[in-house]
Amino acid sequence: MGHMMATGPIKVAFLLADYGHDPTETAIPWKVFKKYGWEVDIVTEQAEVPKCDKLMLSGWTQKLLGAPAPAxxxxxxxxxxxEWQHPMSWMREDFSLTDFDVVFLPGGHDKGVRQILDSARVHQLLAEYFPLTKKPSKKCCAAICHGVQVLANSTGLSGKSVLQYVTTTALPGLMESAAYQSTRLFLGDYYKTYGAGTANVEDFVKKSLNDPSKQWRSSANPALPFVVEDEGHNYLSGRWPGDAQLLAEKVVRLVHGIHHIQHKAEHRPA
Known part of the structure; x- marks a missing residue:
């Protein structure tokens, strides 16, 4: 039981659209968290069992562009x-993310993910939760690819994004544009979630930042996993599926470190 805390397992919420999330960015973090005995809940709009992007899972699109065998x-x-077969609903009046230690936002570029990107209810829930990750805190938020855009769209009472002052990464515009241009002849605007000619994820996220020149971090090298951890919040972000494993492992290290420090403080002799 070395992976369990004295107060019970870490509770994680995965927020998902009914269809379209990237399977690697969803399943690899889930596998890592379960390995450490964490308790995961899947949360969709109306408690519908979700499905990830089928083009990433089978056929020639999977072989060329999609999820690797481990994913x-x-x-x-x-x-x-x-947990997958019995999701929770984010529309329930009594649902709150504050009940969770970790909130995880996978990405995915299929148009189905607009359900979560544009959800006023999700934005409200994240606007309530994200400030609680400010250090020192036990709560943590992590996002990858389009998941970061969900946070960028989430505004508090000030009208400013919850990402206003944090350091973050997300899917780089160069990567997104390259994927779109190289596949548009046979996949159309599949790689553009809001359609051809719309802004990239990087553009959406940068607009939410107070000073993008200082807060935006990226690496255009897809071969090396790249994860950004904010200094002031328990917030970590990644760019694309190749970062999913490292992102999940860094979340585990951060959260276990927080709980270890708290445990030592609680048991320090008076």
Whole structure:
């Protein structure tokens, strides 16, 4: 039971649209968190069982562009889990993210993810939760790819994004544009969530930052995993599926470190 805390397992919420999330960015973090005994809940709009982007899972699109074999295996395990089969609803009046230690936002560029990107209810929930990650705190938020855009769209009472002052990364515009240009002849505007000619994820996220020149971090090298951790909040971000494993592992290290420090403080002799 070395992975469990004295107060019980870490509770994680995965926020998902009904369809379209990237399977690697969803299943790999889930697998990592479950390995450490964390308790995961899947949260969709009306408690519908979600489905990840099928083009990333099978056929020629999977072979050329999609999830690698370990991610497909992890996704298969995820979809057979109790939490996947029995999701929670973010529309329930009594639902709050404040009940969770970690909020995780996978990405995905299929147009189905607009359901979460544009959800006023999700924005409200994240505007309530994200400030609680300010250090020192036990709560943590992590996002990858388009998941960061969900946070960028979430504004508090000030009308400013919850990301206003944090350091972050997300899907770089160069990567998104390259994927779109190289596939548009046979996939159309598949790689543009809001359609051809619309802004990239990087553009959306940068608009939410107080000073993008200082707060935006990126690496255009897809071969090396890249994760950004903010100094003032328990907030971590990644760019694309290749960062999912490292992002999840860094979340585990951060959260276990926080709880270890708190445990020592609580048991320090008076």
């Amino acid at each position: 497909i295996d992890a996704y298969d395990a995820l979809t057979h889990s109790s």
